Amino acid sequence: MHESQVAGLARLHQGKVRDIYAIDEQHMLIVTTDRLSAFDVVLPDPIPGKGRVLTQISNHWFGRTGHIVPNHLSDFPLSRAVPDPAARALLADRSMIVRRLNALPVEAVVRGYLIGSGWKDYQRTGAVSGRVRRGRHTTVAAVMLPLERGGYLVDTPGFSEVGVWDIDPASLDQCFADFKPFLGECRYGDCRHQSEPGCRIREAVEQGAIAQGRWESYGALLAELESAPRQWE
Ligand SMILES: [Zn+2]
Numbered sequence: 001m002h003e004s005q006v007a008g009l010a011r012l013h014q015g016k017v018r019d020i021y022a023i024d025e026q027h028m029l030i031v032t033t034d035r036l037s038a039f040d041v042v043l044p045d046p047i048p049g050k051g052r053v054l055t056q057i058s059n060h061w062f063g064r065t066g067h068i069v070p071n072h073l074s075d076f077p078l079s080r081a082v083p084d085p086a087a088r089a090l091l092a093d094r095s096m097i098v099r100r101l102n103a104l105p106v107e108a109v110v111r112g113y114l115i116g117s118g119w120k121d122y123q124r125t126g127a128v129s130g131r132v133r134r135g136r137h138t139t140v141a142a143v144m145l146p147l148e149r150g151g152y153l154v155d156t157p158g159f160s161e162v163g164v165w166d167i168d169p170a171s172l173d174q175c176f177a178d179f180k181p182f183l184g185e186c187r188y189g190d191c192r193h194q195s196e197p198g199c200r201i202r203e204a205v206e207q208g209a210i211a212q213g214r215w216e217s218y219g220a221l222l223a224e225l226e227s228a229p230r231q232w233e
Helices: 050-065 085-094 116-125 169-175 177-182 200-207 212-227
Strands: 011-014 018-022 027-032 036-038 041-043 095-099 130-132 135-137 143-146 152-155
Touching: 027 050, 027 085, 041 169, 050 085, 050 095, 085 095, 169 177, 169 212, 177 200, 177 212, 200 212
Parallel strands: none
Antiparallel strands: 011 018, 018 027, 027 095, 036 041, 130 135, 143 152
16 A cells, blocks of 8 residues: 545645544544655565554554554544545554644653764763764664565665665656655756756755755765775676
């Protein structure tokens, strides 16, 4: 499931992975799709079943920790929110009904082990994270996962430490969903959206239609891809 659709419910929000629908004043339906996000980019190919696994892991831990800290899970029945049995079957193990709460805007990432520079830093300072511009940076273990259709997904302390994915630099812009409305409108068909004249993407950044930080991320990844040896092909 790449995009969810729930007849009769208004979609409140679409995140990188989760789609959120309104049920009533007190309740929402969160659907976890199979969309795959890395480096704040939603990649074009979903991983089948990923949303089911994420939902079951979350439910497991909410169940195990509910007596320690209250959570947003609700016992509102899915059959009341989604009366149609066929639609409900698609959502049953990849959705949760939650109470509407105010979000506390804090994100934490837990890592099982430390390697490389992260481990050295920890030994020296006792701290795991260094300050980076976009918040605390806590990815300290490099993980490389082969993808079924070729290429690798790499989760590293910083992409420059590995820096190779099986993405053609010329199609990197298609991985940035917020670029999509403007793609194909640059003066040159092979525009890299850097300093080329007549670039619609840079114009959109200047107009605020694309966030500056996203364009900078794109530029950093592009430079990396263009200079990277394709060592795993
Ligand atoms: Zn351009």
